[in-house]
């Protein structure tokens with residue numbers, strides 16, 4: 001069984017890139033049209049995390065992720081008014097979970113989506129880990145929206161097929177595996193390929209780690225080729241915090257990327273404004289960078 005538990009990584013730089021991007025996309029999709037959205041999260045995690053829990057404190061990853069951003073640009077912070085739109089919207093959403101207090105509760109993708117979805121939208125959350133899916137079930141039950149939000153204890157790659165296409169022909173699919181299994185990379189491309197055939201206009205959002213492994217380098221190239229072949233627009237964003245300093249900090253994951261097929265047209269500009277600010281605050285050492293590349297409009 002899997003050993004990955006997202007509680008150790010909640011609020012790290014990869015979550016910042018992923019969740020800031022997700023918030024920007026959802027804000028656009030939920031305001032563009034009234035038509036209901038199908039929102040699918042193939043790898044959901046537990047939905048809600050505590051940054052003051054033993055797991056999060058052990059790894060300390062949020063202190064190289066969301067916490068410095070919160071201190072500089074969060075509610076009441078020195079540069080709150082100067083936060084670029086995507087960063088401001090992400091931090092405001094986090095503030096809603098923390099009632100004006102310090103940042104202790106950190107929402108994962110299920111709770112971010114649940115916060116931004118509307119009455120007419122449907123959210124489907126896949127989580128395979130027995131403990132985490134039970135925690136997710138309990139967390140989601142607190143939301144009291146059983147008709148709109150459902151947890152499925154199943155393989156998200158396989159389960160997605162049964163949801164597509166949604167009758168409204170509008171939707172967003174987040175694919176965020178832990179890549180603990182090398183086969184996850186191939187499963188992501190196969191799943192996106194299949195999903196595009198079933199539901200060509202869906203917005204597909206894939207997170208991946210930038211690590212020295214051929215499959216990880218190939219993934220964005222394969223997704224780009226797939227989007228181009230299908231005649232779909234795409235956006236690729238990366239954030240690298242670089243090598244840890246000599247202060248004994250654990251190196252861990254240095255960089256990650258998001259590949260989006262059928263992104264909202266506003267996303268490129270929003271990320272181009274937000275990522276330099278995020279990069280400036282989170283960069284640790286050599287190799288730190290950010291990039292946004294997109295298909296021609």
Ligand SMILES: C[S@@+](CC[C@H](N)C(=O)[O-])C[C@H]1O[C@@H](n2cnc3c(N)ncnc32)[C@H](O)[C@@H]1O
Pocket residue numbers: 002004005006018041042043044045046047107108109110126127128129132154155156157176177178
């Ligand atoms: C990176 S975490 C998800 C984090 C979450 N999307 C977020 O942003 O808050 C990946 C999760 O996928 C789960 N998982 C792994 N393989 C899976 C599969 N085939 N189907 C569904 N869930 C899976 C893991 O147990 C883990 O909780």
